[in-house]
Amino acid sequence: MNILLENINWLAVLVSAVVAFVIGATWFGPKTLYPTWMRAMGREVPTERVEMSGGETALMFGGTFVASFIQVATLALILTLARAVSDTLTVTTGALFGFIFSLGLGGFASLSHRMFGAANHKVYPSLKVWIIEIGQDVVAMTVAGAILAVWH
Numbered sequence: 001m002n003i004l005l006e007n008i009n010w011l012a013v014l015v016s017a018v019v020a021f022v023i024g025a026t027w028f029g030p031k032t033l034y035p036t037w038m039r040a041m042g043r044e045v046p047t048e049r050v051e052m053s054g055g056e057t058a059l060m061f062g063g064t065f066v067a068s069f070i071q072v073a074t075l076a077l078i079l080t081l082a083r084a085v086s087d088t089l090t091v092t093t094g095a096l097f098g099f100i101f102s103l104g105l106g107g108f109a110s111l112s113h114r115m116f117g118a119a120n121h122k123v124y125p126s127l128k129v130w131i132i133e134i135g136q137d138v139v140a141m142t143v144a145g146a147i148l149a150v151w152h
Contacts, residue, residue, distance in 0.1 A: 007083070008076045012151040016076075017069040019147065020140035024064065027136040040128040042119055071137075072144045075101060079148050094149020095142045102141035107134040 028034045035045045052060070075098055082097065083089050111130055118126035 004077060004080050007080050009152050012148055013073050013076050016072045016144040016147045020068040020072060020144050021065050023140040024136050033132050037132045040125045071141060075141060075145055076148050089149045091146045091150045095146040098141035098145025099138060102138045106137055
């Protein structure tokens with residue numbers, strides 16, 4: 001296991017995690033999918049700044065970054081294993097790995113949670129919420145996979 005961790009480019013992981021975080025911030029921005037996502041969850045879109053404590057803000061944004069870092073580090077480990085099988089890992093292959101693992105494992109693992117957790121058993125809005133949420137993960141991990149594949 002140590003040899004796998006030693007072959008990971010941790011700077012590439014860090015940069016990819018920052019890129020994934022920025023993609024998420026853009027995806028859920030007030031001018032992009034945030035209003036649609038909030039309405040799909042049956043919540044009102046805030047018209048004024050939401051007040052949060054410093055600790056809540058740090059936990060929200062820090063936790064989101066840590067989650068991105070762990071996702072990217074896991075993808076880097078998978079790509080390192082793939083490199084052990086075949087040393088020819090292209091940008092397209094890296095992107096494909098990011099796409100497949102984010103959608104196949106992350107996305108579809110969360111689908112049943114979203115469906116069965118639907119408020120008042122309203123499944124269609126939950127499906128819309130899921131598509132928005134997993135869409136961001138898929139785009140971010142596809143880009144991260146491409147970065148990790150070429151920068152190892």
